[in-house]
Amino acid sequence: MSQEFDLDISFEEAEPDLSHISPAQLKEAVSSLPTSIRGVAQGILIEGKTMSDVSQDLGIRQAELVTRLRRAKLAIANSVK
Numbered sequence: 001m002s003q004e005f006d007l008d009i010s011f012e013e014a015e016p017d018l019s020h021i022s023p024a025q026l027k028e029a030v031s032s033l034p035t036s037i038r039g040v041a042q043g044i045l046i047e048g049k050t051m052s053d054v055s056q057d058l059g060i061r062q063a064e065l066v067t068r069l070r071r072a073k074l075a076i077a078n079s080v081k
Contacts, residue, residue, distance in 0.1 A: 016077035
């Protein structure tokens with residue numbers, strides 16, 4: 001059985017910069033995210049887990065995790081200015 005992962009995902013825009021957001025603002029922004037992307041953001045951005053661990057915890061493929069993380073970061077960047 002192959003252990004390959006499909007991570008060929010590209011995005012047109014640059015990665016959102018969250019470096020200006022304080023830890024408290026980040027926690028608040030993550031808690032207000034839609035359920036579909038909150039778990040990914042919580043695991044990676046707040047708890048510091050690996051993508052592999054979060055994808056296993058949530059039972060989703062890593063490619064889907066990358067997409068959800070991207071959406072979460074965009075939502076956070078737009079909510080905290």
